[in-house]
Amino acid sequence: MDIRFEGLDAGGEATLAWVVALLILLGVGLALLCQRAIRHRRARSAGQAAAAREQMEHALAERLRNERSRLLSAVAHDLRQPLYAMSLTTQSLEQQRAVRSPAVLLSQMRHALASADALLDTLDTVARLETGALRPRLAVFSMQAMLERIDRQYGPQAQARGLHWTVTPSLECVHTDALLLERMLDSLVANAVHCTERGGVLVSCRRRGQQLLLQVWDTGPGLDPVGLATAGGPHYRDDGGVAADGGVGFGLAVVKHAARLLGIRLSVRSRVGHGTCFSLLLPLYPVASRRRVARLGTRQPQFSA
Known part of the structure; x- marks a missing residue:
């Protein structure tokens, strides 16, 4: 260069x-x-x-x-309770062979078996939701029939506990999975009734724009921030009361997973010492088509596993 x-x-x-x-x-x-x-x-x-x-x-x-580990420990603990109750009832039957009418003891055994069966059924639902084996079956149905079934099932229980019980009627139709939605509502109401010692439980249903706001209110012990963060976990236990599934808290896990699967917005508000409110936002069915499905409001939905 x-x-x-x-x-x-x-x-x-x-x-x-x-x-x-x-x-x-x-x-x-x-x-x-x-x-x-x-x-x-x-x-x-x-x-x-x-x-x-x-x-x-x-x-x-x-x-x-x-x-x-916590899940298995919780399941073992809660399954042991109905089995222990059946064991005590069996011993009572053996000691009272001369009793001609063991209806009370047999009723206790049936209740214990029903509790164990409900716990296993809920556990199976949680497992199927987590693995994706349970697929939603969307349908159009009236909320009123579901609300009436919830009223018949939990109204007497709430009143027997001395609670004020209210279910607001609704003629709205929604488009979602009827089985999963009723399971979610059943879990929320069951926990509200069993965890509330005084005051009451309210199941409300009202329109909010193009959606239906379904809420379960109670005046139970409420949840602190830690409880709000962990509510819905498979091992969650509410120390303020006994969960409807035996205390494990699987019911709230079902609600959480089912809401995610169905695209339903789930929210919770709570104050310690005042109570808790769970809210579900459901998709409404178009107004023009409600008359065609109005007859579904008095019909029991057909569910399949």
Whole structure:
């Protein structure tokens, strides 16, 4: 390369050429150093990301193990209660063989068996929801029939506990899975009735724009921030009362998973010492088509597993 500079003699030109060459070499060296530093930084970042990912996976696996252990412990504890009750009833029957009418003891055994069966059924529903084995079957139906069944089932229980019981009627039609929705409402109402010692339980249903707001209010012990954060976990227990599924809290887990599956917005508000309100926002069926399905309001939905 022939480089010449005006106003410089041969020696000056040579010196300046060497300076330029050194600057070029220095630039190339700096570029190589920067490239090497970038590669080193990328490798270190990749290593840090891999370590963080491994640490996160380890923490998740540990959390799942802990969750599984608590879940199995809770299930074993709550299954032991009805089985122990049946054991006591059996002993009473053996000691009272001369009794001609053991109706009371047999009724206790049936109740214990029903409790165990309900717990296993709820556990099965949670497992199917978590694994995606339970697929929604959308249909149009009136809310009134469901509300009437809830009223017949839990009204006497609430009144027997001395609670004020109210269910507001609704002629609205919704488009969702009838089985899952009734299971969700059943779980919320059951927990509200069983966890409320004084005051009352309200099941309300009203329009909110193009949606139907279904709420379950109670004046129970309420939930603190920790309780609100953990409510709906499969091992959740409300220390303020006994959950309807035996205390494990599977009912709230069913509500949480089913709401996610159906695209229903679930929210909860609670104040310790005042009570709790669970809210579900349901998609309304178009007004023009409600008359065609109005007859469904007095018909029991046909469910299949």
